[in-house]
Amino acid sequence: xxxxPEVEVVRRGLDTWVRGRTVCDVEVRHPRSIRRHEAGAADxxxxxxxxxxxxxxxxxxxxxxxxxxxxxxxxxxLAALVGHLGMSGQLLVESxxxxxxxxxxxxxxxxxxxxxxxxxxxxxFGGLAVADMVDDGAGGQVPWPVAHIARDPxxxxxxxAAFVRRVRATDAGIKRxxxxxxVVSGIGNIYADExxxxxxxxxxxxxxxxxxxxxxDLLDHARAVMAAALAEGGTSFDALYVNVNGQxxxxxxxxxxxxxxxxxxPRCGRPIRRSAFMNRSSxxxxxxxxxxxxxxxxxR
DNA sequence: CATAGATCCTGTATGC
DNA sequence: TGCATACAGGATCTAT
Numbered sequence: 001x002x003x004x005p006e007v008e009v010v011r012r013g014l015d016t017w018v019r020g021r022t023v024c025d026v027e028v029r030h031p032r033s034i035r036r037h038e039a040g041a042a043d044x045x046x047x048x049x050x051x052x053x054x055x056x057x058x059x060x061x062x063x064x065x066x067x068x069x070x071x072x073x074x075x076x077x078l079a080a081l082v083g084h085l086g087m088s089g090q091l092l093v094e095s096x097x098x099x100x101x102x103x104x105x106x107x108x109x110x111x112x113x114x115x116x117x118x119x120x121x122x123x124x125f126g127g128l129a130v131a132d133m134v135d136d137g138a139g140g141q142v143p144w145p146v147a148h149i150a151r152d153p154x155x156x157x158x159x160x161a162a163f164v165r166r167v168r169a170t171d172a173g174i175k176r177x178x179x180x181x182x183v184v185s186g187i188g189n190i191y192a193d194e195x196x197x198x199x200x201x202x203x204x205x206x207x208x209x210x211x212x213x214x215x216x217d218l219l220d221h222a223r224a225v226m227a228a229a230l231a232e233g234g235t236s237f238d239a240l241y242v243n244v245n246g247q248x249x250x251x252x253x254x255x256x257x258x259x260x261x262x263x264x265x266p267r268c269g270r271p272i273r274r275s276a277f278m279n280r281s282s283x284x285x286x287x288x289x290x291x292x293x294x295x296x297x298x299x300r
Numbered sequence: 301c302a303t304a305g306a307t308c309c310t311g312t313a314t315g316c
Numbered sequence: 317t318g319c320a321t322a323c324a325g326g327a328t329c330t331a332t
Contacts, residue, residue, distance in 0.1 A: 002325040087326055123309045125326060188325055
C-alpha cells in the first residue's frame with residue numbers, strides 16, 4: 001500500500017503485533033523480493049533469526065523493524081529489517097494455519113509460535129533487506145537505504161522553510177517535485193493530485209513560478225489530506241491495499257480528483273480531467289487548476 | 301548538474 | 317471464447 005497514510009497504517013500494525021517478538025525462522029520464497037539485500041537469502045535469514053523486533057519505524061514510504069542485539073546489550077539496535085511495499089506489497093500478520101497467498105514472497109515465524117509475518121507482493125516492485133543503521137544528521141538513526149529519503153510532512157522535524165526554498169529552486173513541474181522523495185517523502189500519485197486540487201494548482205506549473213505563499217499553502221494541503229486519509233485507515237480501491245490484518249481503509253470515498261475522470265469537480269462542477277503523466281495518469285480540474293501557458297495537458 | 305523517459309513485474313479490465 | 321491493449325497507488329537507472 002504505497003503512500004504515506006497507507007504505510008503508516010502498516011507501521012502501526014507492525015508495532016502492535018510484532019514488536020517484542022523473536023524470530024525463529026525466515027523463509028525467502030522469491031529472490032527478487034530481497035534483491036536489495038545483496039548478500040543473498042541465506043545471509044538475509046541469518047541476520048534475522050534469533051533477533052527480536054524492538055519496534056517499527058517509518059520515513060516516507062519506507063518502513064523498518066529495528067533488530068535488537070541479543071548477545072550483547074539488548075537495547076542496542078545496530079540494524080533493521082527495511083521494507084518498501086512498492087506498488088503491490090503487503091505485510092500481513094496472520095495465523096500459520098492461513099493458506100499461503102499466491103504471491104507470498106517472504107515468511108517470518110516467531111519463537112512464541114503466534115501469528116506469523118508475511119510479505120506478499122504481486123508485482124515484486126517492493127522488497128525487504130537487512131541494513132545497518134546510520135546517523136540521520138539530526139541525532140537519530142535510519143537504515144542506510146533510507147538515508148537519501150527526505151522527511152515527510154507529518155514528521156515533526158520536517159523543515160517547511162527549507163522545503164519552500166528547494167521547491168522554488170527547481171524548474172520541473174510541481175507535481176514531479178512533489179513525487180521526488182529526496183525533496184519531500186510519502187507523497188505519491190493519489191495525494192499529489194489531491195493536494196494540487198485542494199491548492200488549485202496545475203501539476204505542470206513550473207515549481208519555480210510558484211510564490212512562497214503558494215508553496216506553503218500546497219504543503220499545508222498535502223499535510224491535511226494525508227492526515228485525513230490516515231484517520232480513515234488510508235485509501236484503497238481493492239484488496240491489494242490493506243493493513244496487517246487484511247482490512248481496507250475508507251479514504252477513497254473522500255477523493256476529489258484522483259480516479260474521478262468525468263465526474264463533477266466537487267468545487268465547481270466541471271468534469272475532472274485526466275492526462276498522461278510519467279507512464280500513468282494525472283487527474284485535475286481544468287477550471288480550478290489552470291494549465292500553464294503554452295503547455296496544454298494532452299488528453300488521453 | 302538537472303531533468304525526462306524507460307524499465308522492472310503481474311494481474312485485471314476493456315475492446316475487438 | 318480468445319487475444320491484444322491499456323492501466324495500476326513506485327523507485328531507480330540511463331540518456332540527454
